[in-house]
Amino acid sequence: MALLRRPTGPAPPAEDISMKEENLCQAFSDALLCKIEDIDNEDWENPQLCSDYVKDIYQYLRQLEVLQSINPRFLDGREINGRMRAILVDWLVQVHSKFRLLQETLYMCVAIMDRFLQVQPVSRKKLQLVGITALLLASKYEEMFSPNIEDFVYITDNAYTSSQIREMETLILKELKFELGRPLPLHFLRRASKAGENLKQQYYTGYTENEVLEVMQHMAKNVVKVNENLTKFIAIKNKYASSKLLKISTIPQLNSKAIQELASPLMGRS
Known part of the structure; x- marks a missing residue:
């Protein structure tokens, strides 16, 4: 049985290794994208949607989110x-x-x-x-x-x-040094809503379900407190109870078991 021999000659430069890793990551990203629908593909005729740059724009917003x-x-x-x-x-x-x-x-x-x-x-x-x-x-x-x-x-x-x-x-x-432009929750909400399904949401938002779980729990807690009259701050509920906003704050899903279970760890309930 032949023995495995250690490679002879000088080791490849660190730059080459780094370049190979970068190319590998890019290849993996491209392969993943091929399996996931491009949600911006049909927006090229609308200049306001900036389909050519939208991915770079959201990457920049994620950077601002950290800085601000x-x-x-x-x-x-x-x-x-x-x-x-x-x-x-x-x-x-x-x-x-x-x-x-x-x-x-x-x-x-x-x-x-x-x-x-x-x-x-x-x-x-x-x-x-x-x-x-x-x-x-x-x-x-x-x-x-x-x-x-x-x-x-x-x-x-x-x-x-x-x-x-x-x-x-x-x-x-x-x-604020006149730096008013910043990522708003509404920006990411629209992007996530456009993606729709779980796998596409994870790809386009960059967050897994576990990473947003704590935020979801806090939101659910606030929903439960409003619905159970545990808070006086109900302007948002009243606002979204109007027919103009489709009475979204009155939908039965906001009183569902799923919302209750999400909120329970922060409500001191078992």
Whole structure:
């Protein structure tokens, strides 16, 4: 029986090994894509869908998601606490609906507000000012026609003046370095919804079911608390109970056993 001999001669350069690994990974990715439907294939005629660049765009959004992340306990040790923030968000949802603004505007408003509160201590008296100014900024960014600053003064029952809102606007923009563009939950929701099935969702979102399980549990917990009248923050439920939004918050699936089981670990239930 012949003995196996150790290869003679110099070892291949590390660059060659790295290149082979990269090519192998690319080949695997291409092979996987061949088995998964290209959900952007039929969008080439619509320039707004950017089908040629959409995968790169979402990869960039994932990078921004990390760079602009919010610490889960960013309000610890601050004068503002989670309950105060929840009251403010609940009110902002109502204001957003009253002004009939785009969905992106609400998501961006909350994102701007949280990013600012994370880096800038704010007193209770100015919390609502931060919230309404964040909504103003988001409106300017997302809307074709943003409400006037006087509308925002009016909606706060004249608690703040136009000058105070402009001053806060300047402060927020400076703290965030004018970097308002960021990935919003709505961006990923639309992408995941377009993918549809489990395997395609995993491929196009980059997340497995186990990786999003904790987020799903928290969402289910909030649904259960609303449905069982365990919270006063019901602006979202009321908003999505309208026929314009297909009464989505009233569907029986939100009271299903699956939702209850998802929420149970965080509700202290067996």
